[in-house]
Amino acid sequence: MTTVPVVAPAALQTHVQLPETAQVGHKRNKPLVIVSYGLMLIVVVIYAYPLLFLINTALKSNTEFLVNPTGLVRSPQLGNFGSAWQQGSFGSYVLNSVLYTLVAAGLGTVMSLMIGFPVARGYVKHPRVWQGLFAAMLFLPNTLVTVFQLALRLGLYDTPLGYILIMASGVGVGPLLVTGYLSSIPREIDEAAAMDGAGYLRYMFTFLPRLMAPVLSTTFILQAIGVWNDIILATILFPTQAKWPVTLGLFAFKGTYTSQWSLLSAATLIVAAPLLVAYLFLQRYLVASVVGGAVKG
């Protein structure tokens, strides 16, 4: 690997923060640092470029895109967002998605608590068996077909309720996260609360959420990401367009406006925007949640 001239400015920056570079107790070797900055720059570009290119395209008028599809936008326009919003009726899709995500992830989190807490404490019989079942639930076969049949036969096909219930019951690692976290909360706290007259429900729904805020928010976030980004189950369960979540709306939009890339890019950004904003503010939480969930799994 040779050093690249491009990284010179970055290398200058290291000079500024040099005072205490010896993190692992050895002198940093300069060429290596420069190479590192070069590599990091490459990584950042590989990840940032597609998104920046999307934004760039979304700001182009259709004519500008036709004349100059890959160059930097010359006369930025916000019109595409308005047109995409209207033509794709994203307003109602976004509302659907928000509803499905909040209710399904909320319900899933409450369910994880409701089944995880008594199992962790042995308030129901055979806690070991249930614990094993929670783990086994992570390795189930692909259930698309039976979920569809079940919805059909329960009259839940093409209903938001059915979609929400199915999405909510995909609790994944939720119960395991809850039981895992509860093992670090001493049982004496249960006893103290009971002594002070708190009932089971009150304890579970008002005391525990405060004690377990980190793990419950992890559970919620994990499930919310899954619901917001789902496309397959929605495709299977919703023949009626008015009930589609935003992912399906976007996918259909792509089918309709196949080559109108500036309009499509604007639509994509509309769908991505809530996620990007959430990521900006909740990044630490989101990263910890996804990774915590993955490792548990």
Place this chain on the structure above:
Amino acid sequence: MRNYIVFGRRSTAQLTFALGISLVVVFSLVPAVGILVISFTDIRSLPYLATHWIGLQNYQTFFSAAQIGYNLAALRNTFVFAIAVTVFQNLLALLIAVLLNQRLRGRNVARAVVFLPTILGVTVIGLIFSLIFNPSAGPAARVWAAFGASSAFFGDPKLAMTLVIVVQVWSGIGVAVVIYLAGLQAIPTELYEVANIDGATAWQRLRFVTIPLLAPSVTANTLLCIIGSLQSYQLIYVLTGPINPATQVLSLAIFTQGFGGPQGGTVQSQGYAAAISMVQFVIVAIVSLAALAYLRKRETVL
């Protein structure tokens, strides 16, 4: 574990537990067991058609002369996809993690950017890369043109699988990087100091200190990646559609057979789709257990 309940009667606990678990059982466990059951039937996607018990016929169809070519191709695609994704995602994630574990300015921004696709979801990612690789006016087409070449990208049967793998690795690497970073930060710095005193080069430190001590993270990442990539098809569906033979993987075949597309002779037989689900389930189970056993053994050797 003390099994008495501190909150008076046990029934409230049992009731709320039953309420929660029944939803999970109905919408998650029943469908899972149901897959095995209906794989022995000719159940269809329309409710008013009669369903018959047909024994192993769906499995025979899967291995029949008419279907085996298509299914073997799907199997091959599944393994190509899973192996390539697992290998490249892990190697690149390890390199990026080692890189971003150094004291570099802006490394937090870099970490955040690498992780971003994890939350973006397949539809958005699919559209972004359809744009980048759009054959007529995308930046990738520009690059190809600079070499005097042109390509249909996702429409090119020879290239489609490679591109799908690239996009999958791009979007999945964030989780692996963060897991590796956590593993790296758990390695005591004294070990590096000792290595330095012994005059180890950067490569030697990586090879003899970092990699062996990172073995548990390697196990976790590899396993996650194998299981995930053997079952994943959402991105493939969004990028190349449900019936593209070049990228047909087993889990996509389940979707296609069950819900759409004029594939094969058993149109819309969801029993047949369920049989494919079971075949896939067995494959995932065998491969992941074998991988787990191998990786655990390796952990102790290193």
